[in-house]
Amino acid sequence: xxxxxxxxxxxxxxxxxxxxxxxxxxxxxxxxxxxxxxxxxxxxxxxxxxxxxxxxxxxxxxxxxxxxxxxxxxxxxxxxxxxxxxxxxxxxxxxxxxxxxxxxxxxxxxxxxxxxxxxxxxxxxxxxxxxxxxxxxxxxxxxxxxxxxxxxxxxxxxxxxxxxxxxxxxxxxxxxxxxxxxxxxxxxxxxxxxxxxxxxxxxxxxxxxxxxxxxxxxxxxxxxxxxxxxxxxxxxxxxxxxxxxxxxxxxxxxxxxxxxxxxxxxxxxxxxxxxxxxxxxxxxxxxxxxxxxxxxxxxxxxxxxxxxxxxxxxxxxxxxxxxxxxxxxxxxxxxxxxxxxxxxxxxxxxxxxxxxxx
Ligand SMILES: Cc1ncc(COP(=O)(O)O)c(C=O)c1O
Numbered sequence: 001x002x003x004x005x006x007x008x009x010x011x012x013x014x015x016x017x018x019x020x021x022x023x024x025x026x027x028x029x030x031x032x033x034x035x036x037x038x039x040x041x042x043x044x045x046x047x048x049x050x051x052x053x054x055x056x057x058x059x060x061x062x063x064x065x066x067x068x069x070x071x072x073x074x075x076x077x078x079x080x081x082x083x084x085x086x087x088x089x090x091x092x093x094x095x096x097x098x099x100x101x102x103x104x105x106x107x108x109x110x111x112x113x114x115x116x117x118x119x120x121x122x123x124x125x126x127x128x129x130x131x132x133x134x135x136x137x138x139x140x141x142x143x144x145x146x147x148x149x150x151x152x153x154x155x156x157x158x159x160x161x162x163x164x165x166x167x168x169x170x171x172x173x174x175x176x177x178x179x180x181x182x183x184x185x186x187x188x189x190x191x192x193x194x195x196x197x198x199x200x201x202x203x204x205x206x207x208x209x210x211x212x213x214x215x216x217x218x219x220x221x222x223x224x225x226x227x228x229x230x231x232x233x234x235x236x237x238x239x240x241x242x243x244x245x246x247x248x249x250x251x252x253x254x255x256x257x258x259x260x261x262x263x264x265x266x267x268x269x270x271x272x273x274x275x276x277x278x279x280x281x282x283x284x285x286x287x288x289x290x291x292x293x294x295x296x297x298x299x300x301x302x303x304x305x306x307x308x309x310x311x312x313x314x315x316x317x318x319x320x321x322x323x324x325x326x327x328x329x330x331x332x333x334x335x336x337x338x339x340x341x342x343x344x345x346x347x348x349x350x351x352x353x354x355x356x357x358x
Contacts, residue, residue, distance in 0.1 A: 004342035006332045007320035008150050008295060009173070010193040014337040017247045036240045040233055045243075049231070052246030059249060059258055060175075062182050062205055069204040069224060070232040070242055075101075075172045075191035077222070078202060079108035082168055082187065084218045086210055087113055087141045094118040094140040094165065098156075099125040099149035100326055105170060109144070112215075118143060125152045127287035131160060140165045142186060148174035150194075151324040153297035153331065154290050159184050166210060174294050175203070176252060177336060178262035186210050194294075195335050197245035200238040252336065261336050268334050268343045269293040275347040281305075281354040299329030305357055306330065316349050318342075 005012040028035040029044055038045055053068050062068060073081075087093060093113045095106045097120040109115050116137045119129035136143060143162040148155040150173040159181070160167060166186025175190040182188070187206045193199035204224065211224040220226050220234065227234050255261060273291060276282045276298050284291065284298045300306050306329055313321050323331040334343055 003317040003319045004338070004345055005319050006334070006338070008324065008331055008333045009191070010199050011333055011335050012337045013197065014248065014251050017244065017251050020247055021244060035243045040236055040239050045239060048243050048246055052242060052249055055246065055249035055253060056203070059252055060180065060182055060205070065208045066182060067206050067208060067211065067224070067228040069206065069227050070237055071202045071204055071222070071227065072200060072238055073202060073222070074199070075170060075189060075202055076104065078170070078189040078204065079105045080112070081218070081222045082144070082189070083109050083112040084222070085214045085224045086187070088213070088215060090114065091141045092116060092137050092139050094136050094143040096120065096129065096134065096143070096145040096160065098128050098146055098154055099152040100324070101149055101151070101170060102146045105144060105146065116140065121154065124285070125149065125154060126285045128154060128156050128290045131158060134160060136162055136165065142166045142168045144168040144170070146170045148292055148294055150295050151327050151331070153286055153292040153295040155292035155294070157289050166207065176258060176261070177265050177294055179258045192241060192245055194333070197248050198241045201241035201245060264340065265293050265336065268338065268340055269296065271340070271343050271347060272296050272332060272334065275350055279350060279354055281358050282350060294333060294335055296332045296334060297323060297327065297329060298332070308357070309353055312353060313349060318346055318349055
């Protein structure tokens with residue numbers, strides 16, 4: 001029996017995708033083998049890879065002067081490979097600090113660059129700085145930000161204008177959740193395990209002119225130019241994850257693309273935030289205009305009830321609602337594959353819990 005899985009990542013995948021992968025698992029493409037068991041250089045797999053890239057480009061509207069790379073190492077590896085690929089020793093870079101993942105990216109970048117904090121959201125991390133509050137360095141090689149802070153449930157309602165420096169975005173937890181204008185970004189990266197597919201894959205979308213300047217010492221398999229030149233097949237890629245990502249892209253297209261999924265995501269988030277705001281028993285601390293559409297944080301107004309809430313929710317088939325250990329409380333991740341029925345079930349459960357314990 002399937003449950004409603006609110007995990008932050010690895011996260012729920014669309015049931016239709018899982019069922020198709022199951023059906024194709026041992027005999028893929030009538031070849032008598034699993035897609036996991038064939039060469040990444042075979043024509044059959046190259047077709048899978050090419051279609052996945054084409055579908056991703058179509059979904060996001062990626063212009064032809066951007067490369068799309070399928071890499072390994074997770075989003076965290078990009079915390080280092082972005083500065084290693086985009087800057088030389090001693091470079092100045094700007095970072096916006098809005099929470100847990102921004103901080104991690106900053107700490108890693110400090111190993112390679114002089115990092116200037118161009119804006120932050122204060123110690124509580126319950127908002128994002130407004131455009132007018134951002135102050136960029138004159139000579140920053142790039143500006144990095146985290147459009148959606150997964151753990152804090154804080155999302156930028158706008159794309160920062162940097163006044164020139166390329167904008168780098170860690171879109172791990174909100175990529176493909178709505179339409180974006182890729183030309184506003186120099187580089188986008190995203191770990192797969194939320195809105196793309198299984199863990200083990202990270203997607204990098206990078207403007208062509210930004211590659212080719214990797215520092216000496218950058219591992220070849222993470223040098224964007226070398227990877228791009230080989231179609232992300234410099235070495236054996238995570239083929240099964242890539243195939244699964246391709247199925248997710250096909251699923252998104254069949255659902256009407258990003259305009260349709262954005263609308264569904266808006267409705268889900270509105271339903272959940274309205275239930276939190278309208279209850280006397282739960283609260284969300286994030287500023288209205290910075291509330292994440294993907295990761296909804298909430299806690300009981302009597303925090304001693306959080307553990308009981310989580311226990312009863314598990315029993316009701318509402319799984320993995322526990323907030324990150326750094327944040328506490330509850331975290332409902334409602335990525336693309338969470339159906340509105342899952343959110344409705346959670347809202348109903350919250351009402352029932354309030355009646356019982358309120
Ligand atoms: C916004 C964001 N960035 C980076 C990461 C780290 O990703 P990975 O575990 O793939 O390195 C995560 C969490 O998974 C995340 O949510």
